[in-house]
Amino acid sequence: MLLIGALPQPITSAPLVILIYAVLVLMVASALASVLLRNTLYAIGAFAATMVLVALLYLTIAPFLLFAVQLLVFTTVSAALLVGLLQQTAGLDSTQEPFSREWIIGAAVAAALLALLVVVVATTSWPIRLTANAGPGFGATLTNSYIVGLAVLVVILASAALGSGLLLAAPTLPSPRGGGSTRLPSPRGGGSTSPSTRPRGPRR
């Protein structure tokens, strides 16, 4: 492969490097907060903050269109979907005990994955790009080289939207343990009062 232009170098501008370090540290911290917080609404807030920080990272190392899509589409749609689910459900606090067996297993799995990825990243000599051609713009690349991918993406998104709508509109199936639909009105005008559908405490 011919050497055309300069080799891609790491970013060395001090303010930009400090910004990237700060964004990455805050991103991991907010992701951890999102996972560990007991209040689901706060967890969703931390999740949205993580998405915004990923968008900021994209602003420094990726085309601007990716930053805009990440910030305006992915972040808002994800947060809106999560908040919409919370509006349909009740209760925000988790009663799962910290340092329970699930937490220990989860921490072990996460630590093993992190160790594996760190070892791979640290020991691999990643090849660098030999050509630094500017190439076409990001929008042109999307609409020219990846037009089939875009079409498939539209089908996937439309199918997901349709499937979600159908799932939400479908009546709840009877429980295999004899319970009925929670959407059927009870004689007193409320929801179903079968044992399997009765509230059993705030296990979230």
Place this chain on the structure above:
Amino acid sequence: MNAGLNLVLAASAALFAVGAFALVARRSAVLMLIGTQFMFMAGCMAFVAFARFGLGAVNATSGAAAAIFAGATAVAELAVGLALAALIFRQHRSLAVDADRG
């Protein structure tokens, strides 16, 4: 001090591990879905980092295109997952994915 491929990949690995922790350790469907989103985002970050600093693509925008596709797929997965979580809540009055254990 500089910022290169290894730094972004390390952060991507950390984000992936956090997502895996949420997927394994938490019982709430919402938090598990947030964990999957983190894992998708970690993959997107790796794509972008390789496109920016590494050999990853013929031109510099292919990694960003892959990130767009992965992000949109993640949003679609989130929409279906949240619809399933809403059904779980209707059935069991709980967002815990093991609510049927009694």
